[in-house]
Every structure is written in C-alpha cells, then in structure tokens.
Amino acid sequence: MPIVEPAMLRPALPPGSRLLGFDVGEKTIGLAVSDPGLAVASPLVTLRRGKFTADAERLARLVAERRVGGLVIGLPVNMDGSEGPRCQSVRQFAANIANHGPPALAALPVVWQDERLSTAAVTRGMIDDYDMSRAKRAERVDAAAAAWILESALARLR
DSSP: OOOOOOOOOOOOOTOOOEEEEEESSSEEEEEEEEESSSEEEEEEEEEEOOOHHHHHHHHHHHHHHHHHEEEEEEEEOOTTTTOOHHHHHHHHHHHHHHHHHHHHTTTTOOEEEEOHHHHHHHHHHHHHHHHOOOHHHHHHHHHHHHHHHHHHHHEEEE
16 A cells, blocks of 8 residues: 655555545444546445454455545544544555555555544534534435545546
8 A cells, every 4th residue: 555645645646536434433434436537525424433354355345446546544633633542543554455455455555535624524514504403414424435535636637
C-alpha cells in the first residue's frame, strides 16, 4: 500500500478505475466511491467494524466489484493541525491493510485526506437540508462523511 501525494495518484490509477473513500471510526467505516472520471463522490455504505480479517475481506470484495484503483483515507487531524490518538488509530488501520490485508487491497495506492469537520459538516447538512431524524442521520453519516472526504480529495486532483 504505497502512500502517494495527491498529484501522483491519478497517474498511478488504471484507466477507468475509481477511488474508494474511507471515514475510519472506532466502530464503523464509512465508505464512498467516485465515478470512473474522478469527478463525483457518492456515499456507498457504512460497515460495522468487526475482526480485521473479515473487514479486510469485505473491503477487498468492494474494491473488486467497484473496480477501485486507489484509496482516499480521511485523517482526523486536530484543529491545530497536530496528530492525536485518532490519527494514530487510522494510520494503524492502513498499516494493517498494507501488512495483513488481501493482496489486491494492500497493493492499492493511498492518499491521506484531512477530514477536519467532515462529520460535523455532513450532519449539519442532513439537519438543515433534509430535516433528517437523529436515527436516520446515525445510519448514514459515516458514508456521507466518506463522500465528503473523497470529494475533497477529488477537488485536489483537478
């Protein structure tokens, strides 16, 4: 799992492949997918985290089904730009994929994307724009945050 700078991601992707965005939490992983043209990000699913091997196998299946060529992983840096325990946890998740994940998943290039305020922004939008109940927001917020993270990365690629 090579970590690449955003400018190096597009040349590393197979033609027509997509990006998979991650919002990695303690209990869930929100996922979003780009279109093949790398213009739009769409929420995909929120996975409840379990044992790492099972999670990695589910992710590898999604990568194959969606023709994913690269990963964008949200990095929860602090407001002052420093990295705390949550960043360490996300970096460890990525290291586990690289070192113990299925080969097709472990080989994909990764870009880190600052995810400051992603969940807050998405939650605010769900309340303001859709008047969504707390229960419905809880079901969808992680995948929507992953889409926000991926959309931010796609903007950097343009």
